[in-house]
Amino acid sequence: MTADATVMRHISQRAQQREVVGFHGVPLPDHVNRHLSPISLSGGRPHEGFYPLTKITYEFKxxxxxxxxxxxxxxxxxxxxxxxxxxxxxxxxxxxxxxxxxxxxxxxxxxxxxxxxxxxxxxxxxxxxxxxxxxxxxxxxxxxxxxxxxxxxxxxxxxxxxxxxxxxxxxxxxxxxxxxxxxxxxxxxxxxxxxxxxxxxxxxxxxxxxxxxxxxxxxxxxxxxxxxxxxxxxxxxxxxxxxxxxxxxxxxxxxxxxxxxxxxxxxxxxxxxxxxxxxxxxxxxxxxxxxxxxxxxxxxxxxxxxxxxxxxxxxxxxxxxxxxxxxxxxxxxxxxxxxxxWIEWCVKVSKVYTERKNVLIRTLLESEAYKKGYFKYNEADAGMFITIDLNLPEGDDHRLELEGLRYKAIEKGVEVVLGKNMAFTPEYAKSAKFIRLTLATASDNDELIEAARRLSQAVLSFFEQ
Ligand SMILES: Cc1ncc(COP(=O)(O)O)c(C=O)c1O
Structure with missing residues (x-):
């Protein structure tokens, strides 16, 4: 089967029926010789003299x-x-x-x-x-x-x-x-x-x-x-x-x-x-x-x-x-x-994210909540998120309880995303015991450490109260 036949079969009727028609006339036939320096009175492109902006200076890190x-x-x-x-x-x-x-x-x-x-x-x-x-x-x-x-x-x-x-x-x-x-x-x-x-x-x-x-x-x-x-x-x-x-x-x-x-x-x-x-x-x-x-x-x-x-x-x-x-x-x-x-820039970005991941996980592992077995962390290998799993019984619906944990975290001063909110069916929302944490937003490692401590305290109080 050719690539063309494959892709054609998958195009929606809406997209197949879309016609994009311009108004500048049909392409020129061969016998028309273009003038060497034409003046355009067509189109709606303003001359650059109309633009107020003339220069941008860029600084890079x-x-x-x-x-x-x-x-x-x-x-x-x-x-x-x-x-x-x-x-x-x-x-x-x-x-x-x-x-x-x-x-x-x-x-x-x-x-x-x-x-x-x-x-x-x-x-x-x-x-x-x-x-x-x-x-x-x-x-x-x-x-x-x-x-x-x-x-x-x-x-x-x-x-x-x-x-x-x-x-x-x-x-x-x-x-x-x-x-x-x-x-x-x-x-x-x-x-x-x-x-x-x-x-x-x-x-x-x-x-x-x-x-x-x-x-x-x-x-x-x-x-x-x-x-x-x-x-x-x-x-x-x-x-x-x-x-x-x-x-x-x-x-x-x-x-x-x-x-x-x-x-x-x-x-x-x-x-x-x-x-x-x-x-x-x-x-x-x-x-x-x-x-x-x-x-x-x-x-x-x-x-x-x-x-x-x-x-x-x-x-x-x-x-x-x-x-x-x-x-x-x-x-x-x-x-x-x-x-x-550009890829070398991505290596440098990867270095900082890896350091943040290490700092965040290390702080979580030092917490009382972790030592008491209230959560475990999942190893993430790319991107800007890691997750922790809460030690809750399998098979139950934890949606309401977890919302309570989120409120506790907010009171302690840290915001997280509950896994249940990233499910799109009740079945998967019910069984989601994980929390998503981002490595991207903190201004530095100290802020990340403070966030991890606050979260650990929220988890501790969630399990012990
Ligand atoms: C999986 C995924 N797709 C798409 C996007 C949107 O990206 P963009 O900013 O390029 O629209 C995001 C942003 O968080 C994302 O996580």
Whole structure:
């Protein structure tokens, strides 16, 4: 089966029927000779003389939390272009960077792929599900997940079905998935259409911080081929790698031994798109976590036909991402030295996150609540979240009690996310005994230590009062 035939079958009727028509006339026939210096009285692009802004000076840090320095290459920024209307799919230089990064880290297993920029992964998800889902279509996804995606799926009429997480394997339970698909028409969801899409966060999963083993990824891709569904791989966290917590002081990124090549080879897990042979994976990346969320910039990698239709969607919605955002990100990339330099920045970010993970876990392990066995921690290996499991009896509904714990934590002065709030069915919400903690927001290690102490006190008082 060719890649084209595969992807065409999965495009929603809504997206198939979308026509994007311009008003600048049909392309010029060959016999028309263009004037060498035409004057444009077409379009609505203001001349740059109308713009009040003429220059931006950028300062960059070479390390997270480091001292800012003025960027020497800032003057090369094409601000005039950035301030005008630009190509819907994004500036060519940024697309080129995105492709370089894809080739360096996650080269697709077929040749007809392409990339489009978006306004971040939230926007990518909105467009991807518009592309794929007809009303009533079934989407499989991790039972605990980034909840806004459920809203997005629902807004296009899709119907989410949970797949449990196997904490040992670090992600989606592949045995369960296989049985679910095999027995679909006899099983619990037989009234629903056969699944069309699997949405997954395979690395540094939100909320668990876990990453699915590569051998399991290969099996999931095999199932996608066998049962003909699309994989939407949402990967905001993959470049933030966390070293294992040993005695809490080791940091593999401390000694600067990771250049970009070694980091890619030894630390990054394979994207589903690397297994892809027929265009059934859409991979979503974002600049939110390693540049800045306010940039509202991300990109999608996938089969060129699917990407073309996503660009059509952008044409009737967001248009191009903000030019100011694009030049800001581009200047940071130029400053760091292209795709390889960008990965080296990610190594430095990984170092700080690993240190934070060590500090947080070490403080939790020193607490009375931990020593009394009231909770255990789960090892997270990528991203910005870790979870702790509370020692509560299996099988009971703990939702109300846990809400009580959250209030206690707030009174002690620390805010956390309850696992139950990241489930989208009552079944999984009831059995969620974990709490998600983020490594990202504290201003420094001392603040993280204080947060861990407050949380431990809240847990102690939850179990003892
Ligand atoms: C799994 C997941 N997907 C998507 C997003 C949204 O990212 P963006 O800021 O690029 O819209 C987040 C943000 O927290 C996330 O955790």
């Amino acid at each position: 070479d390390h997270p939390f480091g001292e800012p320095k003025v960027a020497e290459d800032a003057s090369k920024l094409d601000l005039k272009r950035a301030l005008n209307y630009g190509p819907t799919e994004g500036f060519p230089q940024l697309l080129e960077f995105a492709k370089d990064l894809v080739l360096l880290t996650n080269k697709p297993g077929y040749s007809g792929w392409n990339v489009t920029l978006t306004n971040g992964s939230g926007d990518s998800l909105h467009k991807v599900f518009n592309l794929l889902l007809d009303p009533g279509d079934t989407v499989l996804l991790e039972a605990y997940t980034f909840v806004p995606t459920i809203n997005t799926i629902g807004s296009w009429g899709g119907s989410p079905v949970p797949v449990p997480i196997n904490f040992e394997d670090g992600g989606i339970d592949v045995d369960y998935l296989e049985q679910l698909l095999e027995g679909w028409f006899q099983g619990q969801y037989q009234e629903k259409p056969f699944p069309k899409v699997l949405y997954t966060i395979p690395t540094g999963q939100n909320p668990t911080g876990l990453s699915l083993k590569e051998s399991k990824r290969e099996r999931v891709y095999g199932l996608a081929k066998k049962y003909d569904f699309i994989i939407v791989e949402d990967d905001p966290y993959g470049y933030i790698q966390l070293g294992a917590f040993t005695d809490g002081v080791d940091n593999p990124f401390d000694d600067d031994t990771y250049d970009s090549a070694r980091f890619v080879k030894e630390r990054l897990l394979k994207s589903y798109i690397q297994y892809d042979s027929d265009g059934r994976v859409l991979r979503l990346e974002t600049f939110s976590k390693v540049f800045a969320p306010g940039a509202r910039l991300g990109f999608i990698v996938g089969h060129s036909e699917l990407i073309r239709r996503i660009i059509d969607h952008s044409n009737i919605s967001t248009k191009a991402p903000s030019g100011l955002s694009q030049v800001s990100v581009l200047s940071a990339i130029a400053h760091s030295g292209g795709a390889r330099g």
